[in-house]
Amino acid sequence: MSESQELGAPRPPRPAPGARPPAARSTASTRPAVAAKPRPDARPLRIAYGMGAVAAASALATALVAPGSSATTAPISQVVTVATDATPLVRHVTQYVKLKPGQTAPPQAVVQQAPAPKPRVVVVTTRQSGVKP
């Protein structure tokens, strides 16, 4: 048994078969052996990373499987302030959604018909031939 084995120092790795021997280091034999410092525990950080990944996956899944709304147009809010007998003001917020052609209103939604288009001015006048319009 050699001296280094008696001190408990780790063995140097064996060279691979056919590998060239490492170059001789002049200081290797002179540096004193130092005991390895204990490494910090990685588990708390791993747990934190894991929880973050779970949260991100949850948000992604929620976005993917959320039901589509029947009207994609941005709602138009109208705030009506009503003064009541009991003084604090009550704020009623009514949201209007302008339906596009083919869209249907959600159930229980109050549907208001758009006003009929205003007639245009006279486009053309029918007349006997030869009369300037």
Add this chain to the structure above:
Amino acid sequence: MSAVAMLFSDLVAAPADGTGRLRTVGVHLRPVDGRMDAVLRARRSAWSTFHRIEAWADRLTRFSTTSDLARLNASPAERVAVRPTLAATLDWARQAQSLSGGIVDVALLDARLAAEALGSRPDALPVDRGWSMDRGRRGSHIRRSPGLRFDLDGVAKGWLADRALARLDEFPGAVVDADGDVAIRLGHGQRWRFGVADPRSCGQDLLVLDLVGSDRAGGRRFGLATSGTSIHRWMRDGRIAHHLIDPRTGASARTDVVQATVLARTAREAEALAKTAVILGSDAALEVLDRPGVDGAILLTEAGDLLLTPGTLRWLA
């Protein structure tokens, strides 16, 4: 200014050069949407259609010696080859004659010229006004008595308006005004107003029609046309003549109707029936106009009365 308003300001007018070409033609289009490229496409189509109408009119006028109609009238032959545009118009003239019970007759040019010269007389009526047309693979041929001459006049204008409107299918709304004979197509939700000119006061309307479109494919089609005796009218030595010749007499029609306007499915039908109403007079006209396909009719009589068929009321603005 909105895109639509920009187009409506494009009332395209042909030169009033007295050559007999259509003096006023209007093409009105509603673009697919308000984007500039759609507006420009509509503008290009309006101008293209306008020029196409001019080209057709140049073939059908009797006032040019080089038109297809003038060549037909000048030919001494009994059987004359005609090109497709003239053949199609004469084909419609034949149908209009049937639709009107023989009142619309395009073989009355000599009688009309006699009326213009205030020489209206029955002997201006050709003895044999019969004619026929063969349409085959090798072209179309008119067979008629040598010397029989044709005057397409309003028959051609109504046909032109409908033919031009057919070129504008890509637009949701379109109006083609061929000198007062109007072909109309209105899409869903469109309401356009059309005036009926008052012949007694320039620039005034007798009334206004409020036409509504349809949501069915292709929109709703209308034809609106006016005929009357107050514009092409001549007087000399107390004698009065006008351009609407009664084929039963060969002279200017003796009628109590100054002007008739008809709303029908096509401009050519409206034109034929409006002319028929004037020539027949108010009593017979109201019976003739009570038929399927006529959506409304407005008659102005010499007494100043305005007679409307019941179906007209729903369109009044």
